[in-house]
Amino acid sequence: MKINKKTKVLLMCLGLSLLVPAQSFMTNPYSRKNSELLNGKWNALIDVYCMGELAGIFKNKQQSTTTKAVEYTFNDGLRLDVPGDFNSQMPELKYYEGNVWYQRKINVTKTDNCKQFIYFAGSNYITKAWLNGVSIGQHEGGFLPFQFDITKIAKAGENDLVVMTNNNRKVDFIPALNFDWWNYGGITRDVFLIETPDVYINDYKVQLKKGSQNIIAGYVKLEGATAVQNVEVFIAELKIRKKLTTDNTGLAAFEIATKPQLWEPSSPKLYDVKILSEKDTISEQIGFRTIETKGNKILLNGKPIFIKGVSFHEEIAQRMGRANSDADAAMILSEAKALGCNFVRTAHYSQNEHTVRMAEKMGLMIWEEIPVWQGIKFTDETVMVKAQNMLKEMIFRDKNRAAIIVWSIQNETVPSAARDKMLVGLAKMTHQLDSTRLIGGAFDNVKYDIGTNTFSLNDSLINYVDLVGINKYMGWYEAFRVDPSQIKWNVATSKPLIMSEFGGEAQYGQHGKTDTPSSWSEENQEKLYRDNLTMFKNISNLCGTVPWILFDFRSPNRWNKQNQDGWNRKGLVSDKGQRKKAWYVMKAYYDGK
Numbered sequence: 001m002k003i004n005k006k007t008k009v010l011l012m013c014l015g016l017s018l019l020v021p022a023q024s025f026m027t028n029p030y031s032r033k034n035s036e037l038l039n040g041k042w043n044a045l046i047d048v049y050c051m052g053e054l055a056g057i058f059k060n061k062q063q064s065t066t067t068k069a070v071e072y073t074f075n076d077g078l079r080l081d082v083p084g085d086f087n088s089q090m091p092e093l094k095y096y097e098g099n100v101w102y103q104r105k106i107n108v109t110k111t112d113n114c115k116q117f118i119y120f121a122g123s124n125y126i127t128k129a130w131l132n133g134v135s136i137g138q139h140e141g142g143f144l145p146f147q148f149d150i151t152k153i154a155k156a157g158e159n160d161l162v163v164m165t166n167n168n169r170k171v172d173f174i175p176a177l178n179f180d181w182w183n184y185g186g187i188t189r190d191v192f193l194i195e196t197p198d199v200y201i202n203d204y205k206v207q208l209k210k211g212s213q214n215i216i217a218g219y220v221k222l223e224g225a226t227a228v229q230n231v232e233v234f235i236a237e238l239k240i241r242k243k244l245t246t247d248n249t250g251l252a253a254f255e256i257a258t259k260p261q262l263w264e265p266s267s268p269k270l271y272d273v274k275i276l277s278e279k280d281t282i283s284e285q286i287g288f289r290t291i292e293t294k295g296n297k298i299l300l301n302g303k304p305i306f307i308k309g310v311s312f313h314e315e316i317a318q319r320m321g322r323a324n325s326d327a328d329a330a331m332i333l334s335e336a337k338a339l340g341c342n343f344v345r346t347a348h349y350s351q352n353e354h355t356v357r358m359a360e361k362m363g364l365m366i367w368e369e370i371p372v373w374q375g376i377k378f379t380d381e382t383v384m385v386k387a388q389n390m391l392k393e394m395i396f397r398d399k400n401r402a403a404i405i406v407w408s409i410q411n412e413t414v415p416s417a418a419r420d421k422m423l424v425g426l427a428k429m430t431h432q433l434d435s436t437r438l439i440g441g442a443f444d445n446v447k448y449d450i451g452t453n454t455f456s457l458n459d460s461l462i463n464y465v466d467l468v469g470i471n472k473y474m475g476w477y478e479a480f481r482v483d484p485s486q487i488k489w490n491v492a493t494s495k496p497l498i499m500s501e502f503g504g505e506a507q508y509g510q511h512g513k514t515d516t517p518s519s520w521s522e523e524n525q526e527k528l529y530r531d532n533l534t535m536f537k538n539i540s541n542l543c544g545t546v547p548w549i550l551f552d553f554r555s556p557n558r559w560n561k562q563n564q565d566g567w568n569r570k571g572l573v574s575d576k577g578q579r580k581k582a583w584y585v586m587k588a589y590y591d592g593k
């Protein structure tokens, strides 16, 4: 998108990024006036050998008596729920990796001077789509939205939508060939048919200006504008009705002096915000807060905070499938609130907007991350571009969410010249895109010195993050060599540090000795938690704890038949929702904080 010089200067004054992210989707589909959810049962086909595209099944040809037999049909066959990973919908698909095709009819009104889009909130991992047999686009990546403009292809009335999804893992994907979660595939999140005016509100940012608690700064960006347009930012409760004029690319930046009640976990204040243009209107709820570091402290609204966190995957353990709705979000987040949390780590990828928006409403700060998890092909330039796009799209989607305080760029990657180059670049890009939030990273490469019983970390990447996350499983992957109270930490002491992962496995209801992880007992997990909390007292720059993990979760890498059987049992809560003894250790710790 071209930005003229005057706007560039204005954006720089506002500390706004010049890198307005590459938009491959519009902001906030949930508040669009003319948007129809296409959720429900779709016809489906399992294309194990991935031959369907070659066979042209996107044409959805109907059998006619005069032609040769059509060797496929979407009608009268498999039906799959959308949203929903396909793995959890049929026993035969539990371990499936390959092509699954979806098909449904959509009814399109062709209003004059309007545009139509198909918007996917998420689909894993490769998605291709056709309308009436004509390709409308494709997307790579499993955890962020994308949209296809169907204005020129859609007919008035009934249209045939065919979507191919593929979840095969590849070395140049993000995540790549191996990761410790289930490779759920398919149309895993909401799908919308959205009609907009030809000149519509594509994007907007409404947040506090960096370093200020009484100036709201941001922009409104129209798509389709070729001349200046009138737009308005309306926040009734703050008596704000800011009228603006865009430049001829549709961009209007603003600064508004005001004194909002600040969002914080104990009072997650959100304001009704309305964005209006000459032909379009969007309303939503937005909170205002500041987040920064000062020395080795984290300051929320200028005051030091201690992060009482927990991680979770985007999964509902009971149905062994991806979470994808408000109801799912409420189930997961209410358990985090019950634990006494003020923070959640939405591991290890951008989770769906229902979860992000509900966490904000419930007063839970968020660490959000792109799935740069362990073994990524850092030497491949195309992988770097993919990581950059995922970062831009994550920030583009969630930049108005006050609850998000950390954008994290990596989890447990191994230092190398290529890894440092890519991740330093991502850290710098994060700062350019959004200087108002913290840059985070989760590091598992701390080193223990037996002579001094001290942990240290030698990784130049910590110089480029604001918040150092440490993943360390003392008592599980590594035994305590001395009493936990004797262990010292000398890790990034000039910066705030959180224990972004710690814990160990236990089978709910399995009881036994406390000194052998192989017992997989609740008592061993309970003692492990107590020992870690004792050790954490010696971390001078500790600003928070984020146990791994809230619920037992599915992983193909967990083969211990008796104790795991495809489950990672590090949950504080079992896959059936039962709280283990360690849950109560963390509850007491957070209540005492």
Ligand code: GCU
Pocket (backbone or CB within 6 Å): 180, 348, 411, 412, 444, 471, 501, 548, 568, 570
């Ligand atoms: C790692 C990783 C997690 C994984 C965990 C484990 O730290 O970040 O994704 O699930 O360890 O081994 O359970």
